[in-house]
Amino acid sequence: MTARKVLVVEDERTIAEAVAARLRAEGFEVEIAGDGPAAVDAARRIQPDAIVLDVMLPGFDGLEVCRRIQAERAVPVLMLTARDDETDLLVGLAVGADDYLTKPFSMRELSARVHALLRRATRNSAPVAAAASATMRLGDLEINLAERRVLRAGVEARLTPTEFDLLVHLASRPRTVLPRERLLADVWGWADASGTRTVDSHIKGLRRKLGADLIRTVHGVGYALEVER
Template structure:
């Protein structure tokens, strides 16, 4: 592995798909490791310490949700989840256990590579931005956000957020009560401009509400979302 090279773990039981993803990511300059079932994915993640995981939902052994739970319990790592089922319940559960983004099969390998780059840029941007603001804890009522340590708690109770959930919450907390359009959130957090992809924003908002309380983020129908200052 070259100095500065990012390592991606691809977890996919369909070998043709796994090799296609790996070939494209290697061509993009990444080092790629492969796993084809749940138990080996968890073991491989511990062994190689990837910078990002591309994770299929349906796997032998145990599924991608359990892989995500076990991996995220050890260290936060960005996860792009792949699912053959366009089922919102599955996607929300995936987000709740630590996935940052998802794609529904069939998908474009080129689009997947673009999503990987965007997710890594988002993590890098967060580190660069917050690293320059030591001690800048955001306190809004009973909500506390520590940008440096990337910790969040509400009413003294810690919440485990994925990198993307943290970015989304911090973005809304930077302008409390202001309504931010879904398209703007998609552009500024995910780096996308596709209006059809705003469902991704909706899914992450639902995950934040599940973890931090339904009253924290207000929906302005047809427009976007606003963070309410909790009491």
């Protein structure tokens, strides 16, 4: 079987080489880019299955890299940031990143995140099994599973792949409170609860695009989709 390709975009050579070495040891084919323009060119040339992308880059930053790459072809992106700044994280998710890690991080965690991204990408590429289940309608919310499109009150919202998956998971159990740890396991494929802020950031993205009233927070527990069946 052909090795899956990962593009590592990081201007600190020591970090880039360490990440690449870990991923190569796990069977991935890896290419490194050290600045924004080189990253966009490499993504266009090698068509990677996933991208590990640092936010702070010379040339232009990782947010712009993500925006340009996703405009040409949807690809799972794990963003690396030196700052645990929620605004940066939300912007990264808005331009198409699927997940993020804050430096410093362990190579074990990075590897687990990349594997989880690829598992989700494979699952999402599978065709919808039955035409009858291709559209979910809950109140004024309409989710087209086959086309991966979402409308609320007839207005289309442009969701990232992860936002869409999270919304579908919540919509499949309307008015049911789902713990953040369960959402991490079911949507992201994580076996631990180390990334609950990832869930919170994606929920904020959904509220911004679909309305603050759509998802209810149960403090200390999780989230529920507040629409009629």
